Structures are given as C-alpha cells and as structure tokens.
Amino acid sequence: MNAKNLSISSNEKLTLISNFSTMLAAGISILEVVESLKEDAKGNQKKLLQYLKEDLSQGKHVYITFSRFPNVFDKVIVNIIKAAEEAGTLDTTLRDLKDSIRKDIEFNDKVKSALIYPFVIMLVFFSVMILMLTFVIPRMSAVFLRLRVPLPLPTRILIIVSNALVHNTVLFIGSLVAVAALLFLVYKKNRLLLLNFLFSLPIISDLMRLIDLTRFSRSMYLLLAAGLTITNALDLTREIVLKKEIKKILNRAYETVISGKRMSDAFRVHKKIIPSIMVKIIEVGEKSGSLEKSMQEVAEYMDYAVSKKLSTLLILLEPIMLVLVGILVGGMMLAIIAPIYNIIGQIQR
Secondary structure, eight states, X not given: OOGGGOOOOHHHHHHHHHHHHHHHHTTOXXXXXXXXXXXXXXXXXXXXXXXXXXXXHTTOOHHHXXXXXXXXXXXXXXXXXXXXHHHTOHHHHHHHHHHHHHHHHHHHHHHHHHHHHHHHHHHHHHHHHHHIIIIIHHHHHHHHHHHTOOOOHHHHHHHHHHHHHHHTHXXXXXXXXXXXXXXXXXXXXXXXXXXXXXXXXXXXXHHHHHHHHHHHHHHHHHHHHTTOOHHHHHHHHTTTOOOHHHHHHHHHHHHHXXXXXXHHHHHHTXXXXXXXXXXXXXXXXXXXXXXXXXXXXXXXXXXXXXXXXXXXXXXXXXXXXXXXXXXXXXHHHHHHHHHHHHHHHHHHO
C-alpha cells in the first residue's frame, strides 16, 4: 500500500503516540521503542512502524516519516514533531500531543452521540413507512379498487408509491443505490462544495463555527508549546478549519501579525464570529507573553461551549423529531382511514 493512502483509526493513533511518549520518557532509545512497538502492532500500524524503522536506520527524523502519512498525521502534528526534535523535547511534546488526540477523540464522540438519537428516530420512521407501503397499503388498495370508491389525493399517491415499490422492488433498490453512489462521487469530487452547503445550514453553521474555533485553539496551543512562532502556527492552523469564514479570519490574522500587530486585533473586528471572551483571553496572553497558556484556556472554554451547544440542540431536537415523525406517520394513517370512513358513510346512506 502507498504510504499516502495508508490510514489508522484515531484510537490506534492515540495508542501509538501514548506508548511512544511513555517509552521515550523512560529513557529507551527511539529505535528500540519502534522495534518494541512493531512486535505487538498489526495491520497498517505495523506498516507505519516499519516505514519509521527504515527511515530512522537511515538517519532520518521522525517528522519526515510522519509527513509521508497525510491520512494519519496532518501538517500541524508533523510540524509539532519537527519542532520538538529540533529542540530535543520529543518525549514532552508527545505527551502533550497524546492529551490533544485523546481530547479530539472525546470531542468527536460527543458529536457522534448527539447524532445517534435523530438517526435512530429516522431509521424507525423509514422502517414503519416501508412496512406500511409493502404490506398495509397493497391490501387496503385492493379493497378500495373493488369497492370503486373515490380516493383522496394523498391516498392515491400512497397507492402509486406502494405499487412502484412492490412491483419494481429491484428497480427501486437499484435507484437508491445509484443515488447513494452519485452522492458519494459528488462528495469525493466536490467535498468542499458539499461541506460548505451543509455548514451553511442554520443550526449546523453555528455548531461548526464553535468546533472550528476549538480545533484552532488546541492546535495553536500545541504549536506554540512546541516552539513555533505565532506566524508559523497561524499559517498551519488556517489549513485545518473547515468553514470559509473562519479561514478568512485566520488569513486576516496571519496578515495582521505579519504587519507587526497583535492577533487579537484581527479577531476583535469579528465579534459576531469570534466570542468576546476568546478575544479577551488571547489579548491578555499577548500582553503578558503567555499566549501559549492562553490558547490552552481558550481551547478548554470552547470545548465546554461545544458540549453545551450539543446538549441544547439535543434537547430541542427530541420534541421536534417526535412531532415531525408523528405528523408524517399520522398523515399516512389519515390517508388510509379517510377512504374507510367514506365507505362507512356510503353504507349507512
């Protein structure tokens, strides 16, 4: 497998960095560490360690090997490792990096857990809908056709969809697969375009803004702690955010710092996007010369803000989803019951 295409899971990456940090701190040479880790490693992790062993045997640095695996180590991590190797603080930096990766995993788990509830609700709804279209509607439509009663428009639509699903099952499934494949190709070729559309949606947009600011703050802290300059750190962190507006602000902050001004000056102009407390903490850090510590505090605050936002969205989402599903299922049931009442009325007359 090409090194550029090789990838490992987040948990595997955390284990690798954690073991690396622990064994280096214990005074074991880096080649012995790699050899020891390779013995217990499996799959892509073992291949990565083999690449690392070969490069180290040739006198190359760790960051050179890591740069060959963009799907595993982004530019921020590579430059953090590079700065640590040059400063001789690789064990300490790896410990900080381990904590950062662990927080990223916990952060992603929070987002995933928030999405589980709406996903389960929609799955139940589609299961009920397919059950009704394939079993209930065909039997009811046969009765309606024999009795030749006039059917309302919603009922006729349900019968048409049901017939299409029952009599053209293979075509229906093939169409779903084709649509899914088309969406996947669009995502692959125009990933940024699709993501920008999703991130522009009202509720998701604000959440993604907070997530981007969290990732930016945490990465800035790691880069500054590794010894990189503010300009280099800004140059790298503007590549890891996803929203266009955040990228533009970071580009402007980079230009502002290059011109000799403070990063907080660039952020202060965008109070609607950058929280005031974040600007204030960064400003204090710049004035006191402890920007690295300030970025760590900002990262922790933004992490809390995202968790609070997710909790609020989940609380609001539960009743909305229940009402929406209730309306859709109720509408389908009404489309079935209305003709039955019509038949009963005719019989009574």
